[in-house]
Amino acid sequence: MKSSSKFSPRCLNGFANWGAGNWPPSSVGTPLVPQSTDxxxxxxxxxxxxxxxxxxxxxxxxxxxxxxxxxxxxxxxxxxxxxxxxxxxxxxxxxxxxxxxxxxxxxxxxxxxxxxxxxxxxxxxxxxxxxxxxxxxxxxxxxxxxxxxxxxxxxxxxxxxxxxxxxxxxxxxxxxxxxxxxxxxxxxxxxxxxxxxxxxxxxxxxxxxxxxxxxxxxxxxxxxxxxxxxxxxxxxxxxxxxxxxxxxxxxxxxxxxxxxxxxxxxxxxxxxxxxxxxxxxxxxxxxxxxxxxxxxxxxxxxxxxxxxxxxxxxxxxxxxxxxxxxxxxxxxxxxxxxxxxxxxxxxxxxxxxxxxxxxxxxxxxxxxxxxxxxxxxxNAPATPSNFTYDTNIGFLATTESTPPSFLENIIKLYWNTEPADPLLAYYEIVWRPMSSQQWTHMLNVGLENTTILPISKDNAVFGLRAVGKNGKKSPATYALAVASQFFG
CATH class of the missing domain: 3.40.630.10 (Zn peptidases)
Incomplete structure (x- = not known):
């Protein structure tokens, strides 16, 4: 019987990317395109x-x-x-x-x-x-x-x-x-x-x-x-x-x-x-x-x-x-x-x-x-510092009064924007599925110091990098769940 699967049978078990998986599904950001060179x-x-x-x-x-x-x-x-x-x-x-x-x-x-x-x-x-x-x-x-x-x-x-x-x-x-x-x-x-x-x-x-x-x-x-x-x-x-x-x-x-x-x-x-x-x-x-x-x-x-x-x-x-x-x-x-x-x-x-x-x-x-x-x-801006996420949002309730919005599969991220970097144009969140070695998505978050993304912190890894006025980007930094470092 002919398969009705929409997936390409190019790889084992019919999935095009069976080793890493095209998961979690998300429309957050855009697929990461390697930064170009001047x-x-x-x-x-x-x-x-x-x-x-x-x-x-x-x-x-x-x-x-x-x-x-x-x-x-x-x-x-x-x-x-x-x-x-x-x-x-x-x-x-x-x-x-x-x-x-x-x-x-x-x-x-x-x-x-x-x-x-x-x-x-x-x-x-x-x-x-x-x-x-x-x-x-x-x-x-x-x-x-x-x-x-x-x-x-x-x-x-x-x-x-x-x-x-x-x-x-x-x-x-x-x-x-x-x-x-x-x-x-x-x-x-x-x-x-x-x-x-x-x-x-x-x-x-x-x-x-x-x-x-x-x-x-x-x-x-x-x-x-x-x-x-x-x-x-x-x-x-x-x-x-x-x-x-x-x-x-x-x-x-x-x-x-x-x-x-x-x-x-x-x-x-x-x-x-x-x-x-x-x-x-x-x-x-x-x-x-x-x-x-x-x-x-x-x-x-x-x-x-x-x-x-x-x-x-x-x-x-x-x-x-x-x-x-x-x-x-x-x-x-x-x-x-x-x-x-x-x-x-x-x-x-x-x-x-x-x-x-x-x-x-x-x-x-x-x-x-x-x-x-x-x-x-x-020639790029400095790698950002103090990148962290909220441990109460997108997690289990702690009391009966925990807001319902906290119980969504989301992540709230914070980072330090001081002192101001004269080379900086904006910040960019990058993320990837847990099974991927390289970042797969990027999202321009401007000059803000916090953002909320509709992705479970269990299913992806998040990074933050700085984008320069000349288009050059810094390496990403990692996120730590350290409440004392929140800047929002």
Missing amino acids: PQTLSLLNQMDPKRIQNYIQTLVNFHTRHTASDTKSPTTGIGAARNWLLKEMTELIKPSNGRMTASMPCYLQPAIPADDIFFAVEICNVQVEIKGSVDPNRTYVYTGHYDSRRLNLSDYTGYAPGADDNASAVAIALEMIRILAPVVAKTAPPTTIIIATVAGEEQDLFGSNFLAQTLKNASVNVQANFNDDIVGSGSNAPFDTLNQHTIRIFGAGTDYLTLPADVVAEFISTGYQDDTPARHLGRYVQEVNAGAASVTGMEVALIYKPDRFFRGGDHESFLNAGFPAVRFTEPQEDFFHQHQDPRVQDGVTYGDEIEYVDFEYTARVGKVNLLSLWSIA
């Missing part, structure tokens, strides 16, 4: 140069090793030569900025930690460029990529350790972003501060990134995002599916990295918001802005609900531990033959993180995603 930003992305990326990576490989404890006196070998070259290169690249970019190399002396394969005191130096914001300079966005390298034996600080993919690939992206942005900021500085940093000591214990994150925290800098690139170069050189050449993973940490009181974290989990941490909202942000510019980036973004890969870690964790939103970018399938390996041929198999296993076109595409995300977020 022509100027798109033109910046097209300047990401694979040949320059190749040259930067080759230069870093030529230092023989960039081990944290390697030579600091030689002009051609070791981490000292590498960091001096980075500072010189950044100093040259920022010249077109007319002084709006500053290059620096902050250092500190790291005592010996034998357990971390540091057997004598070493100087940890980050090499970085800062672009001071013109409107809200304390609001800051940070890009990081570590420039140190390693061999199989982490205590071997003299042997050849080219570190092409891990992690000269990310350093090359940093240098390209600095080069591309320098003439742009000379004309118009971004409203918020950007730091593009190459950090040291990652392979031992995230020394350089922790130094940077803690320095910013101690100075009460409002760091709203850290984009950390680490191992972003294999592309077509790894023996994997063609789709991997056009995909980048973003790892977003869950509640385990929240620096919030235990009762607040418990609420995250009990109300089903455990997938709505600042890190995951940051990952959703990158997904969305990339989707709006995918014809130029040539990439897809895969958000992974993990802080990092299996029993692995990276520099973004330093920012997470400091209480800052942070995500890690990593190629979709790591090539373990050419990572953390002594370069050699053994039993007919070639090992080693050599430059020949880096796909420069792929690395440039990853660079486009980073530049797009960093420049867009730095």
